[in-house]
Amino acid sequence: MYAYDTFDHAMVNARVEEFRDQVARRLSGELTEEEFRPLRLMNGLYLQLHAYMLRVAVPYGTLNSRQMRRLAHIARKYDKGYGHFTTRQNIQYNWPKLVDAPDILADLAEVEMHAIQTSGNCIRNVTTDQFAGAAHDEVADPRATAEIIRQWSTFHPEFSFLPRKFKIAITGAPKDRAAVKWHDIGLVLKKNETGELGVEVLVGGGMGRTPVIAKTIANFVPESEMLSYLEAILRVYNEQGRRDNKYKARIKILVEDTGTEEFKRLVEEEYEAIRAGFIDVPAEEVARIRQFFAPPPLPVLADEDAGLDALAAADFRFRAWVKNNTFAHKVPGHVSVTISLKPHGGIPGDATDAQMDLVADIAEEYSQDEVRVSHEQNLILPHVAKRDLVAIWQKLDAAGLGAANVGLLTDIIACPGLDYCSLANARSIPIAQAITNRFDDLKRLEDIGQLKIKISGCINSCGHHHAGHIGILGVDRKGEENYQLLLGGSGEEDASKAAILGPGFDEHGIVDAVEKVVTAYMGERKEGETFLAAYRRLGPDVFKEAVYGAR
Ligand code: HEM
Numbered sequence: 130m131y132a133y134d135t136f137d138h139a140m141v142n143a144r145v146e147e148f149r150d151q152v153a154r155r156l157s158g159e160l161t162e163e164e165f166r167p168l169r170l171m172n173g174l175y176l177q178l179h180a181y182m183l184r185v186a187v188p189y190g191t192l193n194s195r196q197m198r199r200l201a202h203i204a205r206k207y208d209k210g211y212g213h214f215t216t217r218q219n220i221q222y223n224w225p226k227l228v229d230a231p232d233i234l235a236d237l238a239e240v241e242m243h244a245i246q247t248s249g250n251c252i253r254n255v256t257t258d259q260f261a262g263a264a265h266d267e268v269a270d271p272r273a274t275a276e277i278i279r280q281w282s283t284f285h286p287e288f289s290f291l292p293r294k295f296k297i298a299i300t301g302a303p304k305d306r307a308a309v310k311w312h313d314i315g316l317v318l319k320k321n322e323t324g325e326l327g328v329e330v331l332v333g334g335g336m337g338r339t340p341v342i343a344k345t346i347a348n349f350v351p352e353s354e355m356l357s358y359l360e361a362i363l364r365v366y367n368e369q370g371r372r373d374n375k376y377k378a379r380i381k382i383l384v385e386d387t388g389t390e391e392f393k394r395l396v397e398e399e400y401e402a403i404r405a406g407f408i409d410v411p412a413e414e415v416a417r418i419r420q421f422f423a424p425p426p427l428p429v430l431a432d433e434d435a436g437l438d439a440l441a442a443a444d445f446r447f448r449a450w451v452k453n454n455t456f457a458h459k460v461p462g463h464v465s466v467t468i469s470l471k472p473h474g475g476i477p478g479d480a481t482d483a484q485m486d487l488v489a490d491i492a493e494e495y496s497q498d499e500v501r502v503s504h505e506q507n508l509i510l511p512h513v514a515k516r517d518l519v520a521i522w523q524k525l526d527a528a529g530l531g532a533a534n535v536g537l538l539t540d541i542i543a544c545p546g547l548d549y550c551s552l553a554n555a556r557s558i559p560i561a562q563a564i565t566n567r568f569d570d571l572k573r574l575e576d577i578g579q580l581k582i583k584i585s586g587c588i589n590s591c592g593h594h595h596a597g598h599i600g601i602l603g604v605d606r607k608g609e610e611n612y613q614l615l616l617g618g619s620g621e622e623d624a625s626k627a628a629i630l631g632p633g634f635d636e637h638g639i640v641d642a643v644e645k646v647v648t649a650y651m652g653e654r655k656e657g658e659t660f661l662a663a664y665r666r667l668g669p670d671v672f673k674e675a676v677y678g679a680r
């Protein structure tokens with residue numbers, strides 16, 4: 130993985146010291162909270178309902194064991210013993226004290242991590258496929274491209290005060306595991322007829338109160354010219370994006386208002402003007418950065434393992450875990466393992482300090498010292514030999530990390546909601562907990578099959594409800610928490626917007642409604658048909674009838 134050079138170290142350390150001074154001035158009263166606010170936000174420090182919240186970037190979702198142990202240490206020393214992994218491959222700490230914030234950032238800097246550009250109207254953490262560099266279906270490792278974008282976008286003087294926040298996601302495989310169509314810019318790595326590497330560029334996706342699916346404006350930009358193209362998009366947006374109304378300030382609104390064709394023309398005009406300039410990365414530098422992401426030297430191993438087969442035959446939970454939580458690897462005899470952070474009754478995306486330490490130990494011993502964070506709020510061991518699966522599962526299961534539900538109904542995405550967030554209308558976490566408690570039978574979950582539930586506590590959509598096969602949105606109905614039910618969304622290459630089914634429910638009613646939707650699907654599905662496919666074939670009426678018919 131990428132290793133900081135002396136410049137990176139100096140830059141991050143200087144920022145820590147600058148923030149230490151700013152915090153000292155806030156604590157002494159020299160700065161008011163209002164004056165301090167923009168300074169803390171530039172370092173990922175928010176003020177939430179009960180406390181400060183620190184958002185730490187995990188660039189393209191990749192961590193080594195030393196970094197993971199440091200995240201555990203921060204949770205233990207400065208927080209309440211846990212952290213929350215988010216849908217944008219960050220980790221959030223919910224209870225840091227202001228006085229400790231500089232020390233936390235110093236601890237992070239030691240392991241080449243920071244919280245820069247995790248807030249504010251700048252280019253945020255670039256996210257990607259959690260199986261990058263390991264996935265059997267990948268064209269190229271998207272992390273090298275993401276690292277190039279990170280270096281270009283960090284402290285970019287022209288793009289530090291954009292009209293609004295800006296999110297870029299990139300996938301290296303045709304199967305989209307990074308939700309690229311829901312981002313301000315989505316990039317899909319591909320090769321042209323001559324084998325040259327480049328990107329398809331999509332713009333104008335986003336969630337929030339106006340959900341929009343990104344549209345392609347360039348089918349193929351050579352990798353060597355990608356930064357010029359991105360620079361051109363950002364310039365057009367920076368100049369023409371609306372600054373008068375924050376609800377209309379995202380690039381999706383500009384693209385909608387301008388029209389995709391005209392927007393593309395504006396970008397290409399700018400691109401032509403700057404592409405001959407200086408910003409493109411020399412081929413040697415691209416090669417140097419790619420070197421950091423060279424595939425680990427894994428031996429080709431047998432695909433069969435007697436120990437694995439024996440335990441799978443004897444233990445249904447292990448069999449389900451192998452089936453649901455492992456993903457095909459490039460190298461025979463290996464898989465990527467998804468560690469579910471969705472134990473039934475638990476808080477989606479939370480991990481304790483002890484669990485983080487355990488994951489670090491396992492990564493060191495069995496996964497080439499690498500851990501990934503997925504946008505679905507799980508952790509991944511990307512490079513695991515199949516013959517080690519039994520040992521890994523036993524360790525994980527003993528620590529409460531053995532849930533075999535990846536991709537199933539209880540692998541729920543949920544934002545912090547009203548339990549923490551100052552913008553929330555309703556709680557998200559207890560709804561996720563109630564649904565996982567209701568659907569607590571693994572055999573039933575496997576029978577239901579692939580089904581993604583995503584929950585947001587308000588229209589800002591941090592829990593991706595627009596992209597849920599079943600989406601749940603918390604709203605405020607005359608001072609009461611109320612939940613809308615949406616069906617038919619997708620965050621993958623077949624992206625679609627979920628549609629509201631009908632009137633909302635209270636916190637108990639929404640769980641019943643989910644169950645009625647699932648029961649209707651089970652009754653109507655054809656052999657092997659997933660929930661999403663069935664919904665697309667049937668339309669909403671069957672589900673409306675199931676949920677509201679007997680009211
Ligand atoms: C608790 C503190 C948080 C605050 C104050 C906050 C605030 C916001 C706001 C205001 C928006 C809407 C922006 C817009 O549409 O222009 C937003 C969007 C979003 N946030 Fe959060 N958020 C928080 C936590 C989270 C967490 C924990 C996650 C991940 C689980 C997350 C991921 C996202 C995503 C994915 C979007 C929507 C995608 C988009 O259109 O950009 N946020 N957030």
Ligand code: SF4
Pocket residue numbers: 544545546547550551552553554585586587588589590591592
């Ligand atoms: S969706 Fe709303 S409630 Fe949930 S974290 Fe985002 S801003 Fe807060």
